[in-house]
Amino acid sequence: MHNHAQIMQSCKHKNPAHASTRCDRFLYLKCDCSTVKKEGEQKLKSISVLVPLERVEASLAEIGFLLQDSATIVADNKFWKRFLYARGGETISVSEEIGDAWPKDPIITICGSKSTITHVVKGVGGGS
Amino acid sequence: MPLYECNEHQFVENIRRLLESGERFVVNRRITMHDDARYGPATLPDEEFKRYETLCTRKSVNSTVYARVPFVDAGHNNRMHDVEENLHAATSLMYPRMSMPYYRVEYSVNVWGSTYVFAFDALYDPEIVIEKRSGRRLGKGALVHVLRYNAPQDRVLAINLPKGVVVLDVKHMVRVVDHSSNF
Numbered sequence: 001m002h003n004h005a006q007i008m009q010s011c012k013h014k015n016p017a018h019a020s021t022r023c024d025r026f027l028y029l030k031c032d033c034s035t036v037k038k039e040g041e042q043k044l045k046s047i048s049v050l051v052p053l054e055r056v057e058a059s060l061a062e063i064g065f066l067l068q069d070s071a072t073i074v075a076d077n078k079f080w081k082r083f084l085y086a087r088g089g090e091t092i093s094v095s096e097e098i099g100d101a102w103p104k105d106p107i108i109t110i111c112g113s114k115s116t117i118t119h120v121v122k123g124v125g126g127g128s
Numbered sequence: 129m130p131l132y133e134c135n136e137h138q139f140v141e142n143i144r145r146l147l148e149s150g151e152r153f154v155v156n157r158r159i160t161m162h163d164d165a166r167y168g169p170a171t172l173p174d175e176e177f178k179r180y181e182t183l184c185t186r187k188s189v190n191s192t193v194y195a196r197v198p199f200v201d202a203g204h205n206n207r208m209h210d211v212e213e214n215l216h217a218a219t220s221l222m223y224p225r226m227s228m229p230y231y232r233v234e235y236s237v238n239v240w241g242s243t244y245v246f247a248f249d250a251l252y253d254p255e256i257v258i259e260k261r262s263g264r265r266l267g268k269g270a271l272v273h274v275l276r277y278n279a280p281q282d283r284v285l286a287i288n289l290p291k292g293v294v295v296l297d298v299k300h301m302v303r304v305v306d307h308s309s310n311f
Contacts, residue, residue, distance in 0.1 A: 079172070
């Protein structure tokens with residue numbers, strides 16, 4: 001494997017006039033590939049943590065997730081408020097039980113990049 | 129063929145595990161609209177009931193709900209409710225006179241002959257407006273409260289899954305009993 005400096009050096013040796021173009025193209029293609037790969041690398045994670053909804057919202061706002069929509073749902077004979085947050089192609093849904101239920105443990109479902117998952121999990125005090 | 133019920137957390141984590149194992153699978157989704165008087169105002173939690181407080185009142189959860197003002201329920205064939213009408217009696221919580229429509233959403237995944245299901249109901253959002261209506265009981269051009277129900281957006285009903293996961297919409301799931309093991 002060649003690193004960036006080695007590639008630039010080899011380009012200069014072969015054809016100094018077109019070296020930058022060729023290298024740019026090479027680097028562009030490399031960047032393009034990594035972008036495509038990054039978009040395709042969506043991961044899935046669901047966590048349930050004993051933190052208030054406000055803390056979850058603050059953690060999501062930190063990384064630019066905006067509230068898109070909400071709905072009232074009934075699951076397991078309990079009423080929940082389901083919030084949908086999005087940033088680009090990444091989505092996070094947060095479901096929290098309505099009422100005086102205690103303890104409150106919102107269910108956070110993340111469909112996004114690995115870094116987003118890591119940030120959210122750390123932000124809400126999750127283990128990993 | 130066993131059927132296992134999951135909650136949202138369990139269902140999503142199960143799919144994540146299947147993805148990580150490289151197992152090929154399909155997620156089925158069934159969304160159906162219901163208006164079978166399953167959810168009435170008396171059984172709603174306070175936070176949700178507040179959205180109806182312009183129209184009706186109650187003492188607490190599971191108490192009888194009465195109409196605060198006369199209103200038209202546009203979601204149920206423009207049914208008219210009079211002031212102080214009993215909308216949901218504490219003695220018959222199963223049979224509310226005023227009810228909320230909802231979407232039944234079922235996600236399921238079949239793996240190795242077993243079905244894992246996560247299901248929930250999404251209530252329609254109430255919208256209360258004042259409109260001019262005419263009718264036998266209202267007279268001509270009277271201003272009256274009107275209750276409408278708006279369906280929740282699809283995007284908030286969906287479980288967001290990575291692009292590689294195939295989600296198929298289905299109308300009905302027919303259970304097939306496998307007798308082959310008896311022979």
